[in-house]
Amino acid sequence: xxxxxxxxxxxxxxxxxxxxxxxxxxxxxxxxxxxxxxxxxxxxxxxxxxxxxxxxxxxxxxxxxxxxxxxxxxxxxxxxxxxxxxxxxxxxxxxxxxxxxxxxxxxxxxxxxxxxxxxxxxxxxxxxxxxxxxxxxxxxxxxxxxxxxxxxxxxxxxxxxxxxxxxxxxxxxxxxxxxxxxxxxxxxxxxxxxxxxxxxxxxxxxxxxxxxxxxxxxxxxxxxxxxxxxxxxxxxxxxxxxxxxxxxxxxxxxxxxxxxxxxxxxxxxxxxxxxxxxxxxxxxxxxxxxxxxxxxxxxxxxxxxxxxxx
Amino acid sequence: xxxxxxxxxxxxxxxxxxxxxxxxxxxxxxxxxxxxxxxxxxxxxxxxxxxxxxxxxxxxxxxxxxxxxxxxxxxxxxxxxxxxxxxxxxxxxxxxxxxxxxxxxxxxxxxxxxxxxxxxxxxxxxxxxxxxxxxxxxxxxxxxxxxxxxxxxxxxxxxxxxxxxxxxxxxxxxxxxxxxxxxxxxxxxxxxxxxxxxxxxxxxxxxxxxxxxxxxxxxxxxxxxxxxxxxxxxxxxxxxxxxxxxxxxxxxxxxxxxxxxxxxxxxxxxxxxxxxxxxxxxxxxxxxxxxxxxxxxxxxxxxxxxxxxx
Numbered sequence: 001x002x003x004x005x006x007x008x009x010x011x012x013x014x015x016x017x018x019x020x021x022x023x024x025x026x027x028x029x030x031x032x033x034x035x036x037x038x039x040x041x042x043x044x045x046x047x048x049x050x051x052x053x054x055x056x057x058x059x060x061x062x063x064x065x066x067x068x069x070x071x072x073x074x075x076x077x078x079x080x081x082x083x084x085x086x087x088x089x090x091x092x093x094x095x096x097x098x099x100x101x102x103x104x105x106x107x108x109x110x111x112x113x114x115x116x117x118x119x120x121x122x123x124x125x126x127x128x129x130x131x132x133x134x135x136x137x138x139x140x141x142x143x144x145x146x147x148x149x150x151x152x153x154x155x156x157x158x159x160x161x162x163x164x165x166x167x168x169x170x171x172x173x174x175x176x177x178x179x180x181x182x183x184x185x186x187x188x189x190x191x192x193x194x195x196x197x198x199x200x201x202x203x204x205x206x207x208x209x210x211x212x213x214x215x216x217x218x219x220x221x222x223x224x225x226x227x228x229x230x231x232x233x234x235x236x237x238x239x240x241x242x243x244x245x246x247x248x249x250x251x252x253x254x255x256x257x258x259x260x261x262x263x264x265x266x267x268x269x270x271x272x273x274x275x276x277x278x279x280x281x282x283x284x285x286x287x288x289x290x291x292x293x294x295x296x297x298x299x300x301x302x303x304x305x306x307x308x309x310x
Numbered sequence: 311x312x313x314x315x316x317x318x319x320x321x322x323x324x325x326x327x328x329x330x331x332x333x334x335x336x337x338x339x340x341x342x343x344x345x346x347x348x349x350x351x352x353x354x355x356x357x358x359x360x361x362x363x364x365x366x367x368x369x370x371x372x373x374x375x376x377x378x379x380x381x382x383x384x385x386x387x388x389x390x391x392x393x394x395x396x397x398x399x400x401x402x403x404x405x406x407x408x409x410x411x412x413x414x415x416x417x418x419x420x421x422x423x424x425x426x427x428x429x430x431x432x433x434x435x436x437x438x439x440x441x442x443x444x445x446x447x448x449x450x451x452x453x454x455x456x457x458x459x460x461x462x463x464x465x466x467x468x469x470x471x472x473x474x475x476x477x478x479x480x481x482x483x484x485x486x487x488x489x490x491x492x493x494x495x496x497x498x499x500x501x502x503x504x505x506x507x508x509x510x511x512x513x514x515x516x517x518x519x520x521x522x523x524x525x526x527x528x529x530x531x532x533x534x535x536x537x538x539x540x541x542x543x544x545x546x547x548x549x550x551x552x553x554x555x556x557x558x559x560x561x562x563x564x565x566x567x568x569x570x571x572x573x574x575x576x577x578x579x580x581x582x583x584x585x586x587x588x589x590x591x592x593x594x595x596x597x598x599x600x601x602x603x604x605x606x607x608x609x610x611x612x613x614x615x616x617x618x619x620x
Contacts, residue, residue, distance in 0.1 A: 032369055035344075035369075058342045059342060122438075123434075276368070
């Protein structure tokens with residue numbers, strides 16, 4: 001009762017108990033090699049991060065060091081602070097940084113659904129495209145990275161961190177993408193890789209996801225959602241290629257609100273994967289400001305700039 | 311006779327007739343996604359460039375625009391000024407920018423030796439890793455890029471430019487890499503992709519290349535060499551992975567001087583592909599300054615900063 005009262009007074013995300021720290025290493029959805037989807041995530045107070053997607057690592061770590069987020073050399077952040085990678089799907093803009101930095105990295109796990117791991121083995125960590133730093137696929141295997149296949153919805157511990165993850169499949173055009181529900185103690189963060197709307201993808205993956213997280217929203221345990229908005233709302237449904245617009249984001253989050261049966265007013269919604277050119281990214285922001293009839297707390301991540309969740 | 315006198319007075323690269331313009335879009339040899347090997351090259355006075363390797367495009371074009379090299383939008387440089395790509399080999403740090411920018415690009419050719427084209431078809435422009443923007447490989451083929459296989463040493467016209475190219479195979483550990491000899495009228499530029507020294511690679515590819523360019527050096531038609539130095543000289547021969555150090559660069563260029571039978575003093579030598587960390591890159595520069603007993607004119611390219619050749 002006291003808790004419910006407190007919740008109703010402070011609203012979503014207004015409690016002052018820190019839960020997670022996010023360090024965005026890259027925030028854009030393609031084209032700009034210096035700033036592609038990658039987000040370090042740790043429990044508040046911990047230096048042991050996992051990395052959600054890995055489009056850009058090195059250039060983002062350098063930005064974070066400039067901003068005094070880390071007080072060390074770039075290679076130490078890569079080697080010591082990142083304890084594993086959660087890769088949402090196998091498109092190059094979500095993992096190029098992992099491949100390019102692999103020679104300098106330390107041994108760790110790559111967590112993903114089976115189809116994504118398969119593409120690492122047959123496309124990227126091959127001896128024609130790079131070198132095989134994995135522990136499966138072409139020989140010789142350098143075995144720096146251990147492939148850890150995630151089973152949908154099964155909670156999995158993330159080695160060398162105090163985090164666990166549950167993976168939920170998403171529809172992204174011809175590929176299966178992934179939403180990662182990360183837990184630290186009793187706090188959760190939901191990160192979605194690229195996804196189209198259920199209506200366009202002829203899928204119920206988002207609906208299933210919303211059903212799964214609804215109880216966490218009601219209990220104020222879900223601290224934020226990180227979700228993509230790739231194109232402005234003018235993008236035609238036929239040219240979405242498995243992505244969301246401001247319009248479709250709001251359609252989906254109305255669906256979530258209905259399923260959760262609680263107002264999403266004030267709920268922290270971190271907008272990822274905006275695609276250049278710059279004028280489109282600005283347009284997405286304008287449209288979201290205008291169409292935000294749920295009163296979501298919209299957050300635009302900046303490369304190398306900390307987001308602390310409460 | 312007058313020409314010979316003039317040449318002996320002014321030395322290499324000191325004539326005042328402009329030949330080429332280089333716009334480096336990325337200069338480093340790995341890890342830093344914002345600045346990987348890619349060099350736009352055009353005849354002096356032309357806006358029609360080819361791009362030698364394509365590790366980083368977008369981030370380099372933005373730097374060049376900041377420096378007022380181009381007075382247009384980034385997407386226009388990509389779409390209008392780059393008329394084709396010459397890719398030296400299939401490692402990701404030499405072509406990631408091409409893949410990542412393909413959705414925004416216009417139709418053009420990708421020129422490379424057969425093995426490199428094969429890797430585009432089977433690894434990168436596949437529907438698991440990206441989309442097939444090529445005109446061969448997995449169906450459906452979006453056919454934005456035409457694969458043009460180069461035959462070693464056969465001069466090939468580069469469409470929509472006033473340039474031609476001859477390709478020479480190089481040894482790069484398990485891969486065949488490529489040197490591109492680009493011609494504009496009576497002027498030449500030689501760009502080498504990643505390469506190890508002949509001694510370590512058990513190869514004669516560099517020797518063959520030196521024999522082919524020796525007459526151009528004697529005739530003062532070769533305006534510059536762009537060549538890689540990836541590691542400081544301390545790197546052990548066993549850990550070169552098909553790369554050069556300051557020590558091995560000098561060994562190879564002594565070989566070239568002997569074959570050309572003319573002093574290389576003052577010859578413009580553009581050093582590419584230095585690998586981070588920064589302290590290694592500084593060490594390479596120090597070692598080259600110290601070991602440069604050929605009195606080469608050493609040039610360190612900077613992302614987005616023009617190099618004009620004469």
